[in-house]
Amino acid sequence: MTTFSKYVGIHYSGLKAPVSRLPQLQVFECLIGSEPAKVEPYDAAARYWCRKEVGKYIRELLLSENEVIIGVDHSFSFPESYFLDHTLPDWGTFLEYFTDRWPAHYDHMYVDFLRKKNPILGDTRDLRLCEKWSSNVKSIFSSGVCADESRSSLAGLPWLKELRCDPKLSERVQFWPFDDFFIEPQHSVIAEVNSSLFRNRYSIEGRESHDHDAYSIARWLQEMDCRGALSTYFNPPLTLPERRIAALEGWILGVR
DSSP states (O other): OOSOSEEEEEEOOOOSOTTSOOTTOEEEEEETTSOOEEOOOSSTTOSSOOHHHHHHHHHHHHHHOSSEEEEESSOOSOOHHHHHHTTOOSHHHHHHHHHHHOOTTSTTOOHHHHHHHSOOOOOTTOOOHHHHTSSSOOOTTOOSSOOHHHHHHHHHHHHHHHHHTOTTTTTTEEEETTSOSSOOTTOEEEEEOOGGGTGGGSOOTTOOHHHHHHHHHHHHHHHHHHTTOHHHHTSOOOOHHHHHHHHHHOOOTTOO
């Protein structure tokens, strides 16, 4: 028996502005037993999504259907040290605090401009616990040119805040693992993923790399759910102190 009825993979990008249409922004979705298919932007005349439109798509999907899981390819939080340095008790407070200082969801705001004007200070060696369990990961506090992975996270966090603060979603959506590692019945889930964990499992078959990343996320979510294995990934082998850290920092679904 599966937990979800629809699986969505999103390859994110923090380039340019929220209204800029980007080839790196890709969305794939599938049902049980179907091949992940590319979701086209709302604007029929547009080739690519923009971040503002992706936020609208996620909200409308979560409002219209139950038991959807959405994997988004960017970091959902910062290392624990940031919470301690700024006296932030939980993830919801962090999202409010960050978005007030980093309004990257404004239509014509660029992440690189915000980063230059209001740098995020922290130890460049500081990683989240889930990143220490992974490989080839750089700290979000790294100085110099902003890597695309870091830029995506900084651009995506304000949209997570908007979704989490939406009262129409609060009773039907879990932001994993911040709301709990255990998934409530008949709830949808938004989770952080890293497409590098999945992309080599599947033949690219002529897809562009960003398309393939989104495809791979949706297909992995579907396959693991159909195998009855997704629940084990929702429950990584963490100690109680590590779970408390993950409640602040988040976790990458698929890392065990």
